[in-house]
Amino acid sequence: MEQFEIERIIPLDIFGIDATFTNASLFMVIAVALISGFLIFSIRRRALVPDRLQSVAELSYEYIANMVRENLGEEGMKFFPWVFTIFVFILTLNLIGMVPGAFTVTSHIIVTFAFAAMVWIAVTLIGFARHGIGYLKLFMPDGVPWWLLPIIVPIELLSYLIRPVSHSVRLFANMMAGHTMLKVFGGFVVGLGVLGGWAPLAFMVAFTGLEIVVAFLQALIFTVLTCIYLNDALHMHH
Amino acid sequence: MIAAIPAFVAAAAEATHEGKSGGLPQLNPADFSPQLVWLALTFVVLYFILARVALPRIGEVIEERKDRVQRDLQAAERFKQETDEALAAYEKALSEARQKASGMAKEMRDKLADETDKERANVEGQLASKLGEAEARIAVTKSKALASVNEIAAETASAVVGKLLGEDVSPAEVKKFLQPAAE
Numbered sequence: 001m002e003q004f005e006i007e008r009i010i011p012l013d014i015f016g017i018d019a020t021f022t023n024a025s026l027f028m029v030i031a032v033a034l035i036s037g038f039l040i041f042s043i044r045r046r047a048l049v050p051d052r053l054q055s056v057a058e059l060s061y062e063y064i065a066n067m068v069r070e071n072l073g074e075e076g077m078k079f080f081p082w083v084f085t086i087f088v089f090i091l092t093l094n095l096i097g098m099v100p101g102a103f104t105v106t107s108h109i110i111v112t113f114a115f116a117a118m119v120w121i122a123v124t125l126i127g128f129a130r131h132g133i134g135y136l137k138l139f140m141p142d143g144v145p146w147w148l149l150p151i152i153v154p155i156e157l158l159s160y161l162i163r164p165v166s167h168s169v170r171l172f173a174n175m176m177a178g179h180t181m182l183k184v185f186g187g188f189v190v191g192l193g194v195l196g197g198w199a200p201l202a203f204m205v206a207f208t209g210l211e212i213v214v215a216f217l218q219a220l221i222f223t224v225l226t227c228i229y230l231n232d233a234l235h236m237h238h
Numbered sequence: 239m240i241a242a243i244p245a246f247v248a249a250a251a252e253a254t255h256e257g258k259s260g261g262l263p264q265l266n267p268a269d270f271s272p273q274l275v276w277l278a279l280t281f282v283v284l285y286f287i288l289a290r291v292a293l294p295r296i297g298e299v300i301e302e303r304k305d306r307v308q309r310d311l312q313a314a315e316r317f318k319q320e321t322d323e324a325l326a327a328y329e330k331a332l333s334e335a336r337q338k339a340s341g342m343a344k345e346m347r348d349k350l351a352d353e354t355d356k357e358r359a360n361v362e363g364q365l366a367s368k369l370g371e372a373e374a375r376i377a378v379t380k381s382k383a384l385a386s387v388n389e390i391a392a393e394t395a396s397a398v399v400g401k402l403l404g405e406d407v408s409p410a411e412v413k414k415f416l417q418p419a420a421e
Contacts, residue, residue, distance in 0.1 A: 004262070006269040018271040025276035032284045039292035046299050048306060054299075061296045081289035089284055105277075110270045114277050176264070 003179060004107055023103045024111070031092040031105070060088065064223065071227035072234055079230060082122075086115065087223040094175060094215035098208070106218075107175040109168065116168035119226050127233035138236055167225055174218045178211040388413065 010021035042053035050058055064084045068076050090106060097104025105111055127135040139156040140149065185207065188200035263269070389409075396412040 004264055006263060006266070006273070008272075012272075014275070017275060018268075019275040020272040021276070022269070022272050024269075024273050025280075028276050028280040032280045032287070035284060036287040036292060039288070039296065043292070043295045043299060046295070046302075048303055050299075057292075057296055058300055061293065062300065081293050082285065084293060085281065085285045085288050088288070089281060108264045108269075108273060110264070110273050111277055114274055118281075172264075 003103070003183060004176070006108075024105050024108065027093065027096055027103045027105050031089060031096060034096075035088050035092050060084075067224065067227055071224075071231050076227075076230065076234060083223060083226055083230075086119070086226055087219055090115065090171070090222055091216060091219035094219055095212070097175065097179065098212055098215060104175055104179055106171055107179055109172045112168040112172040112175075113164065114168075115171075115222070116164040119167065119229060120164040123229045123233045126230070127236075130234065131236060135233070135236070138232060163229065167222065171218050171222050174214055178207075178214055181207060182211065 007023045008020045009023065009026065012019040012021055038053070039057050042057040045051070045054070047054055061084070064087055065077070065080055068080045068083050072079065093105040093111075096102050097107065127138070131137075139153050139160065141152065141156070144152050182204060185200045185204045189197040189204065191197075192200065392409040392413040396407045396409045399407045399412060
């Protein structure tokens with residue numbers, strides 16, 4: 001499991017907090033540089049007729065903007081930069097992980113959990129800020145017979161509390177499982193040698209393609225769920 | 239070959255367990271703090287770069303394009319309207335010119351017809367007067383001729399009567415007798 005190993009590059013300590021610059025930090029910084037560099041570079045000409053790079057930037061912008069607008073309505077557009085940042089950051093971290101030898105930041109549960117916890121805390125704060133104590137009605141769905149409430153309310157409450165776990169484990173498990181699979185089959189290729197290694201090698205090629213799809217899909221799912229949770233906080237719909 | 243696979247699986251699995259502590263590196267609490275610190279730092283930096291610089295620029299370009307397309311469509315609509323108006327004006331002018339032309343032609347025709355009528359009336363008048371004159375002349379000639387006929391008849395009659403009676407009868411006398419017959 002060395003590909004998931006954290007390597008400490010520059011030891012750093014800020015007010016007693018361990019802030020060592022690790023390989024994970026390095027790839028986070030690389031991702032930030034790539035995203036900012038790409039988006040700012042691609043839009044530099046502000047062309048009326050976009051070239052390829054500008055099209056990609058505009059496409060991603062409109063894709064997430066439409067997602068936010070459809071889920072949250074026009075008032076939800078103030079959360080658009082936040083949602084967009086979550087999407088491109090996770091997507092880029094996932095995709096960088098597909099480069100051989102690169103570190104996959106999102107294959108660490110603490111990272112995905114931090115993302116999910118940020119979303120959960122933000123959603124909960126927004127919910128209470130907008131609806132006050134009425135936000136608790138989220139746990140009492142409309143049209144449920146009163147005698148079901150003792151069962152429904154704990155279930156709803158539990159599902160709400162478990163959100164950051166399900167939200168983060170989904171991403172973490174997918175990223176880690178995919179990379180572990182590739183590693184195991186890579187081991188097969190070496191182990192079976194020139195004679196038998198071709199079958200696992202072919203599988204690996206196909207599986208790499210699948211993993212790239214998964215990298216995109218998991219970033220997308222994480223973002224869609226963020227929008228759905230935000231919608232709960234803003235409109236309290238189920 | 240098939241039988242050899244489990245051995246390779248074991249070897250591969252061994253290869254994956256070269257980690258330092260043996261367990262999953264993801265579950266080492268000592269690594270949590272630096273990851274969280276750097277994640278928070280990079281996320282905030284990325285958020286501000288995107289929210290302040292990149293996204294407004296992209297949004298502007300998209301908005302600008304939308305506006306431009308809208309404007310162009312409106313301009314096209316306006317041009318179309320102008321064209322329609324110009325076409326209508328042209329057609330109106332054309333029909334007016336046509337009307338005017340036909341009016342002028344009619345006027346000219348009427349004028350010419352008038353002139354012709356006048357000319358004809360004039361000529362007819364002249365002809366009529368000439369005809370009258372001629373008729374008058376004819377009447378004069380006729381009456382003259384008739385008068386001559388009486389003379390001749392009287393002379394002839396006097397000659398005939400003279401021959402018959404064997405005495406001279408003056409034409410005046412014959413005329414006296416003939417006069418009532420001639421009248």
